Each structure stands twice: as C-alpha cells, then as structure tokens.
Amino acid sequence: MELATVPRGKASSRNGPVLQPDELHKLILQSLDDDQAQEVVSIPLQGKSSIADYMVxxxxxxxxxxxSMAQKLVERIKQAGRHARVEGLPTADWVLIDAEDVVVHLFRPEVRSFYNLERMWGFGDAPEVANA
Known part of the structure; x- marks a missing residue:
C-alpha cells in the first residue's frame, strides 16, 4: 500500500483515509496494553512541540x-494504514517508533530510569499514566 504525501495529521492512502492522530494514539495504547507493557505514560505534545501530537x-x-511489543506495534500501525520508522530493534534496550503523529519509546526498566524521558518532556505537567 502506498501513502500519498499530505500534511501531517491529514494522511490518506489509496484505500481511503487512515487514522487521525487521536485514533492512532488510542490504537498504540491498546496495543501496548494487549502486550502487557508496564508503566505506560502518554505525554500530550500538541501546541508544545512540532515533532508529534503525543509521546508514549x-x-x-x-x-x-x-x-516483541515493538514488532507487533509496528505491524498494527501499518495495518491501520500509517507509516512507522523503527530504531533500536536489534538490541531492544530502547526502541523508538516514529509513527509521525505519535512517537513511542519502549525501554527495558533500567534504561528507562537512566534516561527519564518523562521528566524531560513533561513540560512541568504531570505525565498522563495511560490506562488503555
């Protein structure tokens, strides 16, 4: 399936419209819940950063x-008609999935505590603990 080049958040494919940012965010949270991800945190970035609408x-x-979570998530994102780029899969200590409107960071616990992205990207707000 080939995606047309369109502005961020307005993606469509030859088979019709694909998920909007909020729908993609919900799909990602559900996928992580299904795969028993731990300590899922969602950080809204709308109006705060141009890189994405959400960081998970x-x-x-x-x-x-x-x-395993990363591979399944990328497949689900692609099945929904969206594109995802993946970094860090070979070692899987920290896997970054860039789904354009949603950026996902998957960590082993000790690597996550070392980088502490929630604090860096929290903008002084308490991050939302996702309960998909």
Whole structure:
C-alpha cells in the first residue's frame, strides 16, 4: 500500500483515509496494553512541540519483550494504514517508533530510569499514566 504525501495529521492512502492522530494514539495504547507493557505514560505534545501530537513511553520486562511489543506495534500501525520508522530493534534496550503523529519509546526498566524521558518532556505537567 502506498501513502500519498499530505500534511501531517491529514494522511490518506489509496484505500481511503487512515487514522487521525487521536485514533492512532488510542490504537498504540491498546496495543501496548494487549502486550502487557508496564508503566505506560502518554505525554500530550500538541501546541508544545512540532515533532508529534503525543509521546508514549512504556517498559517491557526484558529486551525480548520490548522487541516483541515493538514488532507487533509496528505491524498494527501499518495495518491501520500509517507509516512507522523503527530504531533500536536489534538490541531492544530502547526502541523508538516514529509513527509521525505519535512517537513511542519502549525501554527495558533500567534504561528507562537512566534516561527519564518523562521528566524531560513533561513540560512541568504531570505525565498522563495511560490506562488503555
């Protein structure tokens, strides 16, 4: 399936419209919940950053679980007609999934605590703990 080049948040494919940012965010949270991600946090970025509308941070119990969650999430995003780029999958200590409107960081717990992205991107607000 080929995606047309359109402005952010207005994506469509030859098969019709694809998920809007809020729908994509919901799909991602549900996928992480289905795969038993731990400590899922969603940080709204609308009006605060141009990189995405949401940032989602979650942990897996091991590199193997992080890799599995990432692979399943990318497949679900693609099935929904969206594009996703992945970094860090070979080691799976920290996997970044850029789904354009939603950026997902999946970590092993000790790597997550070292980088503490929630604090860096929280903009002084308490991040939302996602209960998908």
């Amino acid at each position: 941070v979650a942990s897996g119990r091991s590199s193997r679980q992080v890799a």
